[in-house]
Amino acid sequence: MPQRITEKNGIIIVQNNQFYITSPLPGGKPATLSAIPPVVLELNHQPVAGPVPVVSSDRVTWSIQEPPPYEITVSDDKLQAFLILNRVEQYKWNLVNSPASSHLAVRAEMDSSALLSTLGIEQIIADLEKKSISQNLNIPAIYAELNHPTHLPVCVAEGRPPAPGEDAKLVLFFPGLAGNPFNPLDEAADSPDQLRIPCARKGDVIARKHLPRDGVPGYDVYGSILPAAPPRDIIVVAKEGTLLLPSHEITALTEGRPRVTGTNVKTFDITTAYTVPGCVNRHTGNIVFSGDVIVHQDVEDNSIIESLGNVYVSGNVHNSTITATGSIYILGKVGNSQLYSGSFGVTYNRLYHLSEKLIEEVNLLREASRLLTYELQSRQQTVKFGQVILLLMETKYKKIPVLTRDLESIVAGIKYTSHPDNSQLQRILDIFLRPAQFIDAFNDALLVSLLKLLKDLYTGVARMEESNVCVDIPECHNTIIKSSGDICIRKDGTLQSDLLSLADITFLLPEAVCRESQLEAGGTLTAPIVSGESGAHSLLKAGRKISVRKMDAGRVTVGSHSQEITGPAEDMIFTPQNLSGGAE
Secondary structure: OOOOOOOOOOEEEEEEEEEEEOOOOOOOEEEEEEEEOOOOEEEEEEEEOOOEEEEEEEEEEEEEOOOOEEEEEEEOOOOOEEEEEEOOOOEEEEEEEEEOOOEEEEEEEEEEEEEEEEEOOHHHHHHHHHHHOOOOOOOHHHHHHOOOOOOOOOEEEEOOOOOOOOOEEEEOOOOOOOOOOOOOOOOOOOOOHHOOOOOOOOOOOEEEEOOEEOOOOOEEEOOOOOOOOOOOOOOEEEEEOOOOOOOEEEEEEEEEEEEEEEEEEEEEEEEEEEOOOOOOOOOOOOOEEOOOEEEEOOOOOOOEEEOOOOOOOOOEEEEOOOOOOOOOEEOEEEEEOOOEHHHHHOOHHHHHHHHHHHHHHHHHHHHHHHHHHHHHHOOOOOOOHHHHHHHHHOOOOOOOHHHHHHHHHHHHHHHOOOOOHHHHHHEEEEEOOOOOHHHHHHOHHHHHHHOOOOOHHHHHHHHHOOOEEEEEEEEEEEEEEEOOOEEEEEEEEEEEEEEEEOOOOEEEEOEEEOOEEEEEEEOOEEEEEEOOOOOOEEEEEOEEEEEEEOOEEEEEEEEEEEEEEEEOOOEEEEOHHHHHHHHO
């Protein structure tokens, strides 16, 4: 409704698409003008953003601001171009006539009787070509949208994504990577003589590398080449007892267990084995060996086995620690012990751990000796480098003698090693154990040599980590087990034990029991019976799935979702999906 007009105020009239403006009389106010979209106003060649005062001398022009008849968009990956049709026909617009008003909001209406233009396919194709979009134009889709507009995005051009190549892969021909060498399905398997370690004979092909294959390049809607991602290769190195042939096959040069270690570089060798015909105890001493360790009887109290390979025990393991960069297989019971396999067999290996700590301390010692020597020289004081080292080890770096003594005793006790520098390492460690007697032997080059030998030892242990490892035991109580592969419980189950697997944990027998234990699997955890006594409940955690046949009480966690089990439950499968409703 037009507002009331005073005799002094200015006025605006719209008639036949023209503006008629009267200036105010003295004491009056100018008329104000605004626009309702899609009308756009310009006042004296300047855009009008909101209501503005106008007088008769002002020049007011108008236009219609509509969306374009169509839009062409390209997907982020540039593999598809889309047409979004807004309208096919363009009509004339007219301003709505308005009587005299001091405050006017200008409106316009479309005149459906005055067709100005019709969008044709030629215009769209020309625009696509202008944008250099030329690949696989879908002309029928453009026609269909023009004839029957949906106003939805329509794909009108497509590129071709690059076809991926094939990564290199290794095919292993030797069995038993994760099998039980005691063959428990055999009635006679409880005898140590039934130990069946996978073994290659001279000339056997133990693996074959399939070379990577390049992918096929693609192209985008502009015709630009899209290169295929380069396939991943596998670096293969044949070491002791193996040979890499031009046919990319790895053959055995000697008899023994084939082994593949490493992640970025796959190294093949034939492991040697150290066999203990009886028990491991205080009489045999701890076993440190750079290959497989085979124990035909028990591992008794306070024993340590450290293997850069697999460990096979035909008897029981009690109150002992076993680390293996490969797998651990035990035929008898396990109690009050610690078992570390795969990557955990590396990090819990004393050679690895002590050399790592000693590298840190010697680096600090070297820097401190440099600073102290510089300070003494600046005072024009002369002192032997060995005296500086001795002073620092007696005051600030007291850990070094302790770490050196522990490492030296382990290196000296290695049953067998192919490492060429162990004797040199022992000589330098002996100097550090008796620094006062070797004052003149100390210099920076000696520290550099020690650091290099320690790094070689440290990385050498790390390189021995095998893939597809497992810990395979019948039962355990009060035991810690950590494996970067599977953990397999073949008989009675677990009691008051902590198990951690980066892969799967499986109890094989339907009557096996997990009692008062904490189990964590990176993949799937399968435990037939889970029970707790005296209020000590079991805690089960898995990355993908937990399966239990019976569970009295406890807590289950899959992914980030958990649930307390407060009463008997049967035949339960827990996944992130069915736990998410009660997730904490």
